[in-house]
Amino acid sequence: MAMKTIPFLLIILIPLFAMPQQPVDGPYVFEKGDSLQVFTIMQQGDQSLADRKMAPRLSAVDQALEVMVPVDRNAGFQVKLRARNAVPSDIYAAPSRLFIVSDIEGEFLPAKRLLMAAGVMDEQYNWIFGNGHLVIAGDLFDRGSEVLPWLWLLYSLEEKAMAAGGQVHVILGNHDIMQLSGDYRYTDARYFKHAWLMGRSIRAVFDESSILGRWLRTKNVVEKIGDLLVLHAGVSPKLLSTGMTVTDINNQCKRYYGLSRRDIPDSSQFLFDNRSPFWYRGYFMEPKQPMALVDSTLQWFNCKRIVVGHTVMDSISSLYDGKVIGVDVNHHEGKHEGLLIEANGIFVVDAAGGKRPL
CATH class of the missing domain: 2.40.50 (OB fold (Dihydrolipoamide Acetyltransferase, E2P))
Incomplete structure (x- = not known):
């Protein structure tokens, strides 16, 4: 009886092994x-x-x-x-051109089209932006299912940009901090399965033994680029009241990358809760920041504009008389835009190649 089943099993197994x-x-x-x-x-x-x-x-x-x-x-x-990751600065002179996007959250193919439309790279993933700067204002992770290509593309473009005299800035957002600290509420289910297939816990996928995990841990949460202050969410009244500089904020936050909220000291909780530079929503939601506080923020950091993502808008828009620009649009729903700053003005570029003044 057993001998009769062997040909039947072979019929089933051969097509499986033949599949590429x-x-x-x-x-x-x-x-x-x-x-x-x-x-x-x-x-x-x-x-x-x-x-x-x-x-x-x-x-x-x-x-x-x-x-x-x-x-x-x-x-x-x-x-x-790369054997080593260069630790980025957090203060830069104004580049000749600057392209800013945020909240891609694993939507790789639309992000690729957007970077091509803005003239940042070509179809073969080559940097063609010269000495321009590309800024990712947070949220590489979560929701989408193409996180790895997006991370590797930015990792690769960093080196290509530097060789051409340009720069890639990867600024961490709340979803990136969540990944490093073990909060997977918004992580696509495939990544849990893939961790299991590798024999690793989901927590270990981007730990310090990971090439990408180590790279991410070098990144800032806020940068000053020319007269722009760029961060994922915003500067809360609490954060401003501390008198911390851009470098102070980055150094303090980096100390706790990878720690869960309960392991962060009470004195530093404001850097990771809804008052943090990657969670705050006071430019968009009630109670909204008064103009005076925006002005105080600009004065303290010696900037003219604040550029943030984090809070989804119908289209990239300016607020507070142009002093705050929100660049988060819903990439998951087919809205793909980035902010282009050139010598002759500030523009919104879409993935189809459209370009309009902000």
Whole structure:
């Protein structure tokens, strides 16, 4: 009886093994001892699996390792890994051109179209923005299902931009801080499954052994670029009252990246609760900040405008007589815009290539 079932099992199993494997997520790269573990999530029919490759650990001496980032299952792009991450400054001179987007939240393909429409990169993911600066004003993570390509693209563009005299600024938002600190309320379900396939907890996917996790931990929560103050959410009355500088805010917040809220001292809770630079909504929601407080913020930080994301608007808009600009639009619902600042004005650019004055 058992012998009769063997051909039947072969009939079932042969088509499964004959199916090609397609990369659908990753790569996830972790340091382990003297090696790197490189995981790519593959799809074979209706089955998912984690393909693991080992590579020598990166050293600082001219060692290059490239990984392939899958996009649309097959087409993707190569990324060269770096042994070390440069710690970004948080104060910059005004660039010749500046393009700011926020709250992409894993919507990679629309983000790609938007960067191409703004002339930041071409279809092959090459930097074509010269000495211009690209600013991501927070929320790389959550909701969307294409977080990894977005992270790797920004990681890659950083080096390409610097080679051309430009700059990529990645400023962390509340969803990025949530990922680092273990709050996964808005994380797409596929990432829990992919962590399990790799034999890791979801908490360990972007820990300090992760190449991307380590990179994210170098990033700021607020930067001054020329006469702009750029951050994810805003400057609350509490934050302003402390007299902290841009650098003070970044240094203090970085101390607690990766900690849950309950492990942060009471004296620093205002940097992580609804008064924080990545949670505050006082420019948009009641009780709204008075103009006098906006003016005081600009005076303290010696800026002319504050640019924020975090609170969704129908379109990129200016508030407080142009002193505050909100750049968060609903990318999940098909609204894709970014803010372009050039010598001849301030414009809103959409993913179709449209350009209008703000």
